[in-house]
Amino acid sequence: MNKLLSLLAIVVVIVIAVFLFTESKAPQPIEVDDIGATPESIQSVVDANNQFTFDLYAELSVAEAGNVFYSPYSISTALAMVYEGARGQTAEEIRSVFHFPEDIAVQRSAIAAIYNKLNEKDTAYKLHTANALWVKDGYELLDTFTDTLEQYYGGKAENVNFAGISGEASRKINDWVSDWTNGKIENLFSKDAFNEFTRLVLTNAIYFKGTWVKQFDKKYTQDEDFRVSNTETVRIPMMRQTDKEAIFGYAETEELQMLEMPYEGENLSMLVLLPKGDSVASLEGLLDVDRLHNWKDQLAEQQVKVFMPKFTFTSKYALADVLRRMGMPLAFTPPEELLESGADFSGISGKRDLFIAKIVHHGHLVQEEGKQQPELIKRIWAYH
Missing domain, CATH: 2.30.39.10 (Alpha-1-antitrypsin, domain 1)
Incomplete structure (x- = not known):
């Protein structure tokens, strides 16, 4: 029982929302450190994401009936943040599945350059991404982990009380999501969504507003x-x-x-x-x-x-089993620190007591004349 409680002491949830809205009142993302990025390194990260896109599609097209709809960029970016805290064979399996460059410094600067490019101001379209880190009051993460997420991914840490009966954590995270979705996504988490065992929540929001250069005229539909x-x-x-x-x-x-x-x-x-x-x-x-x-x-x-x-896509995937089959089973294996087996995410907190419990991906996209409107994609990664 004590061992079980130890493994349940850390829960990480990553929520990613992708959507479109007609006005842009969301906060502006911060610029991150892309020093060292080159056209070649950026292209290598883009190619890695594209290859993961096709790899995952091959799995989902077999496993799922009907339409297949997902956001590979969001999944890759979120797992890149998790990869920062992975060590040993756990890290190698994640790197292999996502085709990350072997030199993590090359990957960081390239990801940062893509992040900055997506968040450029004064464009004809609106495409922004943001990250945040929510940490249980009194729980310590390694400075190297939090500093890296802030420097290259724009993810700043904020302390919250996950155990409070007032639902403070849910309220703060819901407010953040609402701000970054221009109020289109509200009350994502219920008051009791988190508990005393929750230690860390990572959130990522992406929004897109774009109009085709040559639009479809509704009268011809x-x-x-x-x-x-x-x-x-x-x-x-x-x-x-x-x-x-x-x-x-x-x-x-x-x-x-x-x-x-x-x-x-x-x-x-x-x-x-x-x-x-x-x-x-x-x-x-x-x-x-x-x-x-x-x-x-x-x-x-x-x-x-x-x-x-003209169509609407709604999708929901449990990706843990899919990613296991694709070659990263260790990330989902409960660790045995004394035996040095199972998942190794000791780069997050300095302790080897963390593993990925589940990954849930939910998406909704509406295709209309003139615009592509992804209303909501959310992924939840729970770590124990």
Whole structure:
């Protein structure tokens, strides 16, 4: 019983929200230390995230029926913060699954540079990310861990009372989430969401406001047949752009058609991959970083007739088992400090009594004329 209580003494929850809103009144993120970042190191981190994207998609497309919707950037960034406190084989397994660079200094500066780029002001779109660290009153984390999260991830630590019956911790974290979502996400945690065993909560919020350069006109949206598979067709509202102004980056290969739809500001775009024939699976098996670069290199501006369904995605994933299968089982294995086995997150508090209990990912996205509206994605990582 004493051993069980020891392992339950630390609980870490990471919540990530991705959404779009029409006004930007959220706080401004701080600038982080990206000294040392190079175009090559940034590209290596981008490629790592893209490869993880395809790796995770391969798992989820098999395990989950229907649409697959998730935020690989958010997952990678959150696990990069956790990776800062991982040691030994636990760290190596996380690095391998997420394809992180072997030199963590290279990774930190590159992640920081991406963070700063996303948080640039005075852009035609709004895309920001923020991190915070909530620590139980009286509980000490290693300075090296908290300093690193603040310096490279912008995550500042604040002490809270998780055990209080007033729900102080829930209120403070809910207020932070509400501020960073412009009031669109409120009361995320109930009053009793945390207890005396909670030691640490990490929060991450991302928001996006963007409009396509060439928007869909609502008056042309109409119900049409949409082929879900070679055996199933459904009737849904279909957006369309077919006039001479519909000029997009377009490429066609033996396997697919690729369309690039830029957002205003031209720094961000959405890539649409449409497999030829009836089989989505035939394209899924080809997805990797090298092929993505090759397909993108073939994009050329031309007039394209675009038909796109107006849709809503809602998803919920328990990712612990998925990440175990992908090659990081130690992170989810209760540690035995005396035997030096199980998870090793001793870089967080100096103690080897921490392991990941569960990862839950929940997402909701609405696609409409002119805008892409991710209303909410949240992930919860619980550590014991």
